[in-house]
Amino acid sequence: MPVDPKEKIAKRVARELKEGDLVNLGIGLPTLVANYIPKGVHVFFQSENGIIGMGPEPQQGFENKDLTNAGAGYITALPGAMTFDSAFSFALIRGGHLDITVLGGLQVDEEGHLANWMIPGKMIPGMGGAMDLVTGAKRVIVAMTHTAKGEPKILKKCTLPLTSIRRVDLIVTELAVIRPTDEGLLLEEIAEETTLDEVLKLTEARLIVSNDLNKF
Amino acid sequence: MKVISFDEAVDLIKPGSTLMVGGFLGVGTPEGIIDKIVERGISNLTVIANDTAFEDRGVGKLVKNKLCKKVVVSHIGTNPETQRQMIAGELDVELVPQGTLAERVRAGGAGLGGILTPTGVGTVVENGKQIIEINGRKYLLELPLRADFALIKAKRCDYLGNLVYNLTATNFNPLMALAAETVIVEVEEIVPTGVLTPDEIKTPAVLVDYVVLSQGVK
Numbered sequence: 136m137p138v139d140p141k142e143k144i145a146k147r148v149a150r151e152l153k154e155g156d157l158v159n160l161g162i163g164l165p166t167l168v169a170n171y172i173p174k175g176v177h178v179f180f181q182s183e184n185g186i187i188g189m190g191p192e193p194q195q196g197f198e199n200k201d202l203t204n205a206g207a208g209y210i211t212a213l214p215g216a217m218t219f220d221s222a223f224s225f226a227l228i229r230g231g232h233l234d235i236t237v238l239g240g241l242q243v244d245e246e247g248h249l250a251n252w253m254i255p256g257k258m259i260p261g262m263g264g265a266m267d268l269v270t271g272a273k274r275v276i277v278a279m280t281h282t283a284k285g286e287p288k289i290l291k292k293c294t295l296p297l298t299s300i301r302r303v304d305l306i307v308t309e310l311a312v313i314r315p316t317d318e319g320l321l322l323e324e325i326a327e328e329t330t331l332d333e334v335l336k337l338t339e340a341r342l343i344v345s346n347d348l349n350k351f
Numbered sequence: 352m353k354v355i356s357f358d359e360a361v362d363l364i365k366p367g368s369t370l371m372v373g374g375f376l377g378v379g380t381p382e383g384i385i386d387k388i389v390e391r392g393i394s395n396l397t398v399i400a401n402d403t404a405f406e407d408r409g410v411g412k413l414v415k416n417k418l419c420k421k422v423v424v425s426h427i428g429t430n431p432e433t434q435r436q437m438i439a440g441e442l443d444v445e446l447v448p449q450g451t452l453a454e455r456v457r458a459g460g461a462g463l464g465g466i467l468t469p470t471g472v473g474t475v476v477e478n479g480k481q482i483i484e485i486n487g488r489k490y491l492l493e494l495p496l497r498a499d500f501a502l503i504k505a506k507r508c509d510y511l512g513n514l515v516y517n518l519t520a521t522n523f524n525p526l527m528a529l530a531a532e533t534v535i536v537e538v539e540e541i542v543p544t545g546v547l548t549p550d551e552i553k554t555p556a557v558l559v560d561y562v563v564l565s566q567g568v569k
Contacts, residue, residue: 182519185375185518186519199518200378201518203376205376206376218519221452224453225450225454229450261424261425261426261427262446262448263448263449264448264450266448266451266470267449267450270472296475297473298474299474300473
């Protein structure tokens with residue numbers, strides 16, 4: 136049975152979450168990570184519009200117009216949740232209190248730089264909280280498909296405007312798990328469904344293949 | 352604090368004013384005041400807000416009706432009209448990282464001359480800004496923001512004008528209440544003084560100039 140790439144990515148990212156972590160999931164693919172938290176692991180989800188302790192979407196009829204996520208979708212507040220203003224929210228993010236941020240990506244390069252907020256002349260949504268998240272979180276995980284329309288997204292050098300000059304900590308795609316290091320991009324894992332040759336072919340950046348290459 | 356009507360509130364706002372508008376994608380935005388501005392066609396506005404929401408919601412309605420000359424926001428992705436006007440050269444859009452925007456508003460309200468943030472260093476955001484190195488790390492000097500009016504949404508206020516916000520509708524509202532010459536608040540409920548406990552009041556009455564009571568809460 137074919138594997139859904141987004142599900143594959145979300146499942147692998149979820150394994151990075153540890154007990155007690157404060158976690159911010161970006162809109163879109165990263166949101167799926169919440170569905171695959173390992174059993175017995177409890178984390179706190181932050182949403183940058185002002186909550187720690189965000190819970191899943193409410194049942195129909197129980198929506199609260201003043202309780203939403205950063206994409207304006209209805210959420211719930213778990214027991215023990217706290218809400219706060221935007222300055223406090225970004226003090227958590229920028230101040231190094233956020234353990235993990237999981238963000239989507241348009242491009243990542245050999246230096247571990249992420250570009251994910253605009254395509255000049257085409258798509259200019261604005262950076263929202265992405266620049267603060269990448270600059271300030273303790274760990275930055277990029278969760279994205281390996282290619283876009285067959286073209287590599289992991290490049291020698293990003294061609295799109297960068298989100299931050301901070302090196303991201305981990306790149307998870309449906310084909311590979313890659314760790315940016317001082318020496319370059321270390322390929323640590325490849326998907327069960329792929330081969331090393333295919334991963335190398337679909338990656339423009341130079342990859343250092345780990346001596347202990349695992350499957351996921 | 353004085354309780355006034357929507358019409359009286361909007362009488363205060365002249366074309367060309369700078370407005371801070373609370374809300375995050377419309378959540379926590381004083382929609383009644385926005386609707387009245389649209390109805391009156393008060394134009395040439397500079398709007399400072401988290402985002403331009405949606406074409407039919409929040410600040411998005413001001414953009415859609417071409418009432419803004421400039422917006423200072425972190426995100427315009429949910430409002431295609433903002434992007435269209437920007438590309439057509441009809442609207443000046445200053446994109447600011449969300450955490451930087453919050454701190455610039457806070458600085459404006461707190462009497463600070465600016466803030467230093469690592470966010471944006473080495474990106475297009477640093478263009479034209481002073482870079483200051485402290486303990487070996489680079490920071491951007493980001494300047495304070497202030498406005499003629501802050502348009503705030505609160506859950507309730509008491510007879511004095513003390514404000515309580517609700518859940519994630521809080522967002523930029525309490526920050527903006529400090530950073531404008533005139534603060535106009537749309538509330539869902541006005542309760543007797545003493546009902547709100549000191550701990551739950553997030554904006555004190557002394558900051559609030561006018562209160563408008565929401566008519567029918569969506």
